[in-house]
Amino acid sequence: MTPVVQLESVSRAFGRSRDAVAAVSDLDLAVPRGKFTTLLGPSGCGKTTTLRMIAGFVQPTSGRILLEGADATKTPPEKRNIGMVFQSYALFPHMTIIDNVAFGLRARGLAKTEVTARAGEALELVGLSALAGRKPGALSGGQQQRVALARAVAIRPSVLLLDEPLSNLDARLRVQMRAELRRVQRETGLTAILVTHDQDEALELSDHMVILNKGRLEQEGAPRDVFPRxxxxxxxDFLGYENFPVLPGHGPVAIRPEHVRLLSSGEPEDAGVTLEATVTNVTYQGSHCVVEVNANGLGDGTRLLCAHPGEAPRPGEAVRVLLPAAHLVTLGEDAEAAR
Ligand SMILES: Nc1ncnc2c1ncn2[C@@H]1O[C@H](COP(=O)(O)OP(=O)(O)OP(=O)(O)O)[C@@H](O)[C@H]1O
Ligand SMILES: [Mg+2]
Known part of the structure; x- marks a missing residue:
């Protein structure tokens, strides 16, 4: 199946040649149809620039953008049939909710009955039919974001672009709205691309996740494949692995604190690497303690964090630490360093 959106070696620089900033470098991307793709990465890694190039608001410095298999690099935004939802809701304050949702449909010159039907349908999809006659100012943040979503969906875009649409909402509402976004995408079968710097959001929402680092693609795949590997x-580092020891016979590896085990005396060892260590710090976290240890014999100050559910040892105590083989991830080079 042709990907809905394809980027072929797309780069974008800002500024004059001498001190130009490479916002996006040599990016290849194929966005699968009917799936939820997320662009994930730290601030400044080029997420918004990528989205704006797909929408047509920013031109690539080089490379091609294909929509539905056809070169659309030079196609103006209004000819791309793309729906967008931003961090700020960008609703028209003087218009009612239903008129906000209908705006894009009217702009496309659809017949009045069609406009009414589709706007009503979109509002129902986000559960806000009862508020159709209100103005945006009389809605909560979460409700306004739903209206923005309804407005973007109403035009039946070939791709829905979402730039950190949940980052203005408080933590609880954000989690609720994530589920809502996922439901709307599934029910409509839309192809969606969401930009976020929140790994939990990306893990929960993505069929396909793309991790960017300084404008370059660092890794992509299904969350279930990327997260453990x-x-x-x-x-x-970005996905919350906090331990990066260099182990004899393994080289540089990564392991999550919740996978590092403190062995009690006499406990049989599972397959893995066992280290003698000294506890240097203990922090209470409610459901567990984070025990910080110094691994003896691993060279200067190899610090390891262990999320320990049981009774924690005290600073200064000698412990044995197990790094289970099943959870040791062998690391390659970062995309940038590899070049
Ligand atoms: N119009 C512009 N003019 C100059 N530089 C820009 C412009 N837009 C983006 N940049 C630069 O390009 C880089 C990528 O910016 P971009 O907005 O794509 O990052 P982002 O990943 O969306 O970050 P954030 O998570 O903070 O929103 C940054 O260094 C930014 O300063
Ligand atoms: Mg951004």
Missing amino acids: PASRFVA
């Missing part, structure tokens, strides 16, 4: 230190 980060390919580089950058990705591991």
Whole structure:
């Protein structure tokens, strides 16, 4: 099946040649039809620039953008049939909710009955039919974001672009709205691309996740494949791996604190690497303690964090630490370093 959106070696620089900033470098991307794709990465890694190039608001410095298999690099935004939802809701304050949702449909010159039907349908999809006659100012943040979503969906775009649409909402509402976004995408079968710097959001929503680092693609795949097997230190770090020891016979590896085990005396060892260590710090976290240890014999100050559910040892105590083989991830080079 032709990907809905394809980027072929797309780059974008800002500024004059001497001190130009490479916002996006040599990016290849194929966005699968009917799926939820997320662009994930730290601030400034080029997520918004990528989205704006797909929408047509920013031109690539080089490379091609294909929509539905056809070269659309030079196609103006209004000819791309793309729906967008931004971090700020960008609703028209003087218009009612239903008129906000209908705006894009009217702009496309659809017949009045068609406009009414589709706007009503979109509003129902986000559960806000009862508020159709209100103005945006009389809605909560979460409700306004739903209206923005309804407005983008109403035009039946070939791709829905979402730029951190949940980042203005408080933590609880954000989690609720994630589920809502996923439901709307599934029910409509839309192809969606969401930009976020929140790994939990990306893991929960994505069929396909794309991790960017300084404008370059660092790793992509299904969350279930990427999360347990980060390919580089950058990705591991970004996904919450906190331990990066260099182990004899393994080289540089990554392991999550919740996978590091403190062995009680006499406990048989599972397959893995066992280290003698000294506890240096303990922090209470409610459901567990984070025990910080110094691994003796691993060279200067190899610090390891262990999320320990039981009673924690005290600073200064000698412990044995197990790094189970099943959870040791061998790291490749970061995309940048590899070049
Ligand atoms: N119009 C512009 N003019 C100059 N530089 C720009 C412009 N837009 C983006 N940049 C630069 O390009 C880089 C990528 O920016 P972009 O907005 O794509 O990042 P982002 O990943 O969306 O970050 P954030 O998570 O903070 O929104 C940054 O260094 C930014 O300063
Ligand atoms: Mg951005």
